[in-house]
Amino acid sequence: MLNGNHSSSFISFLRRTSTYLILLVILVWFALLSPEFLTVGNLLTIALQTSLVALVAIGMTLTIITGGIDLSVGSVAALSGALAAGLATRGGLGTYPGLLIGLLTGLGMGFLNGAMIVWGRIPPFVATLASMAIARGLTLVYTQGRPIAGLDKTFTFWGGQGALGIPVPVWVLIVVAFLAYFLLKHTPLGLHIYAVGGGEETTRLAGVNVGLVKFSVYLISGLCAALSGLILTARLWSAQPNIGVGLELDAIAAAVLGGTSLAGGVGGIPGTLAGAFIIGVLSNGLNLLEMPSYNQQVVKGMVFILAVMLDYFIKQRQAKPKGNPAD
Amino acid sequence: MTEIAIPRLKLEHIYKSFPGVQAVSDVSLNVYGHQILALVGENGAGKSTLMNIVNGVVPLDSGKIYLDGQLVSIPSPRRALELGITMIHQELALIPELTVGQNIFLGREPRRWGIGVDWKRLYAQAQRELDRLGIEVSAQATIADLSIAQRQLVEIAKALSYNARLIALDEPTSSLTSRETDTLFRLVRSLREEGVALIYISHRLEEVFELADRIAVMRDGHLVAVGNASEFTPAEVVRLMVGRELAEFFPKVPAKRGEPVLKAVNLKAGREVRGVSLELHRGEIVGLAGLVGSGRTNVARLLFGADRLEGGEIWFEGRQVHLRSPQDAIRLGIGLVPEDRKAQGLFAGQSVRYNAGAGLIQRLSRWGFIRFQAVNRIVRELVERLRVRTPHLNQKVRNLSGGNQQKVIIARWLGLNPRVLILDEPTRGVDVGAKAEIHALMSELAAQGMAILMISSELPEILGVSDRILVMREGRIVAELSREEATQDRIMQAATGQL
Numbered sequence: 001m002l003n004g005n006h007s008s009s010f011i012s013f014l015r016r017t018s019t020y021l022i023l024l025v026i027l028v029w030f031a032l033l034s035p036e037f038l039t040v041g042n043l044l045t046i047a048l049q050t051s052l053v054a055l056v057a058i059g060m061t062l063t064i065i066t067g068g069i070d071l072s073v074g075s076v077a078a079l080s081g082a083l084a085a086g087l088a089t090r091g092g093l094g095t096y097p098g099l100l101i102g103l104l105t106g107l108g109m110g111f112l113n114g115a116m117i118v119w120g121r122i123p124p125f126v127a128t129l130a131s132m133a134i135a136r137g138l139t140l141v142y143t144q145g146r147p148i149a150g151l152d153k154t155f156t157f158w159g160g161q162g163a164l165g166i167p168v169p170v171w172v173l174i175v176v177a178f179l180a181y182f183l184l185k186h187t188p189l190g191l192h193i194y195a196v197g198g199g200e201e202t203t204r205l206a207g208v209n210v211g212l213v214k215f216s217v218y219l220i221s222g223l224c225a226a227l228s229g230l231i232l233t234a235r236l237w238s239a240q241p242n243i244g245v246g247l248e249l250d251a252i253a254a255a256v257l258g259g260t261s262l263a264g265g266v267g268g269i270p271g272t273l274a275g276a277f278i279i280g281v282l283s284n285g286l287n288l289l290e291m292p293s294y295n296q297q298v299v300k301g302m303v304f305i306l307a308v309m310l311d312y313f314i315k316q317r318q319a320k321p322k323g324n325p326a327d
Numbered sequence: 328m329t330e331i332a333i334p335r336l337k338l339e340h341i342y343k344s345f346p347g348v349q350a351v352s353d354v355s356l357n358v359y360g361h362q363i364l365a366l367v368g369e370n371g372a373g374k375s376t377l378m379n380i381v382n383g384v385v386p387l388d389s390g391k392i393y394l395d396g397q398l399v400s401i402p403s404p405r406r407a408l409e410l411g412i413t414m415i416h417q418e419l420a421l422i423p424e425l426t427v428g429q430n431i432f433l434g435r436e437p438r439r440w441g442i443g444v445d446w447k448r449l450y451a452q453a454q455r456e457l458d459r460l461g462i463e464v465s466a467q468a469t470i471a472d473l474s475i476a477q478r479q480l481v482e483i484a485k486a487l488s489y490n491a492r493l494i495a496l497d498e499p500t501s502s503l504t505s506r507e508t509d510t511l512f513r514l515v516r517s518l519r520e521e522g523v524a525l526i527y528i529s530h531r532l533e534e535v536f537e538l539a540d541r542i543a544v545m546r547d548g549h550l551v552a553v554g555n556a557s558e559f560t561p562a563e564v565v566r567l568m569v570g571r572e573l574a575e576f577f578p579k580v581p582a583k584r585g586e587p588v589l590k591a592v593n594l595k596a597g598r599e600v601r602g603v604s605l606e607l608h609r610g611e612i613v614g615l616a617g618l619v620g621s622g623r624t625n626v627a628r629l630l631f632g633a634d635r636l637e638g639g640e641i642w643f644e645g646r647q648v649h650l651r652s653p654q655d656a657i658r659l660g661i662g663l664v665p666e667d668r669k670a671q672g673l674f675a676g677q678s679v680r681y682n683a684g685a686g687l688i689q690r691l692s693r694w695g696f697i698r699f700q701a702v703n704r705i706v707r708e709l710v711e712r713l714r715v716r717t718p719h720l721n722q723k724v725r726n727l728s729g730g731n732q733q734k735v736i737i738a739r740w741l742g743l744n745p746r747v748l749i750l751d752e753p754t755r756g757v758d759v760g761a762k763a764e765i766h767a768l769m770s771e772l773a774a775q776g777m778a779i780l781m782i783s784s785e786l787p788e789i790l791g792v793s794d795r796i797l798v799m800r801e802g803r804i805v806a807e808l809s810r811e812e813a814t815q816d817r818i819m820q821a822a823t824g825q826l
Contacts, residue, residue, distance in 0.1 A: 182443075186443040186444055186446075187442055187443055187444060188436045188438070188444055190444075191425070191429060191433070191436060191444060192433075192434075194422075194424060194425060195422050195425060195429075195433055197424070198422035198423060198424040198425060199420070199421075199422040199423075201420075202420040202421065202422055202433075203422070203433065203434070204404070205384070205404045205420055206404075206408075206420075206433040206434040207403075207404060207405035207408055207434040207435070208433065208434040265422070265423075265424035266424055
């Protein structure tokens with residue numbers, strides 16, 4: 001074992017920054033391997049591609065901090081996109097009412113999740129697994145399994161270029177990430193989200209409305225999923241019934257890479273963003289290196305394992321000098 | 328006192344039943360400000376239920392609660408806090424991931440601009456509260472980084488920050504060292520001076536008599552006695568609690584010391600164990616005393632192969648052994664009843680049958696199939712032999728009292744016929760009756776030739792049960808005392824280094 005305070009403070013530094021270090025290492029690695037990688041155009045592409053996962057991962061992080069999970073996000077994204085596109089075009093409601101209904105769909109699915117978990121006392125994994133199937137099913141019923149095209153410019157604006165040359169989805173991500181960060185770190189609800197994950201009964205005994213806290217995180221997660229779905233629909237110029245398949249896994253991976261504990265009580269927005277960018281940068285870099293997409297999956301899985309193992313290793317190194325607190 | 332004081336809390340004919348149990352039956356009790364009332368009784372006597380009623384955790388069936396003379400209803404924990412009633416639970420109610428300040432003000436954070444938490448004010452107020460009580464903890468420290476004792480003090484600060492008029496403490500010293508206990512007692516007494524009414528729940532009668540102004544004894548849901556502490560003797564209180572005479576607290580059968588079984592030579596592991604040598608003989612109970620944190624538990628875990636040895640040797644029946652895992656230790660016949668029953672000893676959601684039989688399953692399997700009949704037969708024998716009080720073998724272990732849970736863990740080991748049994752705080756949170764039974768069982772096992780190492784923070788237990796006593800301090804064994812020469816003072820002097 002290493003000696004002294006010097007090393008333990010170094011380890012605690014590693015512990016706090018491991019996600020960012022991994023991101024940095026990957027960035028440097030690809031920059032060295034591919035000349036196109038470190039160009040403004042490519043970095044904006046990465047940001048644009050990552051924003052979809054990152055938005056969902058922000059909502060996911062909140063649910064995971066409370067000790068829950070939201071598996072329905074991918075399906076909710078597809079349902080929101082389909083309803084918004086359908087109502088805006090063939091429904092004849094116009095773009096903005098359509099987008100609004102898309103967002104309300106996300107909130108509605110979040111409400112369903114919250115109701116099952118808080119009132120029905122169904123474990124989050126099971127409840128959101130069910131709503132994942134329901135939302136996907138509704139999407140297929142509504143679209144008859146076919147894409148909905150014919151979106152106007154006000155709709156596709158949300159997937160396109162925005163101010164300062166930065167894509168609109170990235171602006172949306174910046175705003176949402178800032179709001180979520182403020183929520184977690186500076187509001188009572190944020191504190192209670194951590195508290196519920198750290199000890200639900202204790203939180204209840206302190207007089208906090210635990211049900212309301214849980215409801216909030218599933219509503220927010222549903223809203224984030226809807227936003228992601230609408231943006232993806234706008235980018236594709238059409239609603240595709242099968243978008244967002246596996247999105248929940250990327251979002252969970254981003255949160256866990258970012259240091260959010262699946263046991264609850266620990267995590268944060270900056271880490272999750274870094275986690276999402278690790279995933280985004282890997283996809284982008286491997287594409288530039290012309291690795292076939294099937295092989296990419298294997299590499300991504302291995303990087304995920306390495307990152308989580310490194311995190312665990314650092315945590316143990318840090319925890320050990322303290323010894324067993326009970327004796 | 329000339330004036331007739333209005334009780335802070337007045338309970339009148341409180342009744343509460345759960346399916347199949349009358350948990351509290353016709354309890355009427357007064358608790359006064361400026362006083363410490365000790366509430367004692369065996370586990371399952373109804374103390375916790377009564378306190379949960381007062382704290383709004385469970386509703387009462389019938390009866391009246393008065394606070395400072397006014398009839399109140401307490402439908403929720405929140406309402407209890409608003410009324411100034413707080414409870415410090417045996418299992419600490421702090422969230423380890425949050426800071427001290429966040430825990431203290433959880434659910435009533437000071438706001439800024441209506442939406443944000445005013446962190447500056449929160450930490451300043453929390454720090455003031457801590458300083459006022461002389462608790463040397465930073466409000467910004469994370470709970471997970473604090474010792475159990477510090478957490479306990481933070482709990483008290485949290486309770487007081489609600490302007491508590493009535494504080495109930497449930498077994499607050501069960502994991503404290505004696506020095507930490509002194510700090511806690513000072514705090515409790517100064518709260519009494521300030522006029523707070525205190526209810527103190529403890530199994531440790533020495534503490535009860537040291538602290539309490541009045542004593543209330545519960546048994547089977549009834550209040551069987553209440554009066555000034557000076558009117559009781561410890562023996563009387565025990566008799567009232569268990570409803571029968573206990574000949575002696577710690578019955579001891581003198582054992583015949585046999586040949587050595589387990590020998591440790593200069594064990595080292597991290598900062599906790601810095602060169603420990605000891606020897607266990609057949610037929611003897613060795614008590615391992617020392618303050619919490621002195622390395623006792625670490626030694627136990629090393630002898631059980633649960634932690635990695637960094638230096639030293641372990642010898643079993645004359646040959647050196649390398650314990651790489653608990654499996655290795657179990658194969659040799661070494662058992663460990665761990666300190667933290669819930670986290671390390673029990674499968675809480677499983678049945679008595681599963682918990683007591685868990686160790687047997689592999690041994691009693693044939694071609695990969697569990698021979699359930701054989702397991703059942705042995706489990707039934709063990710449960711009867713140890714007198715585990717359970718309605719049936721399929722009862723979930725978490726529904727048993729602490730004493731019976733502990734017996735189930737011991738039963739699991741006995742099924743494996745171990746040569747050496749290590750017990751870490753075997754009677755923590757266990758009521759007097761079950762405690763005496765566990766002690767009697769240990770003596771019996773030793774008499775049959777088992778070697779027993781018992782870790783305990785309770786000196787009377789160490790003195791009562793052990794044939795030989797080892798005292799640890801800062802990772803080393805600093806004293807070895809025979810049963811005859813050991814006294815509380817000598818052990819404490821060795822444990823604290825004040826020779």
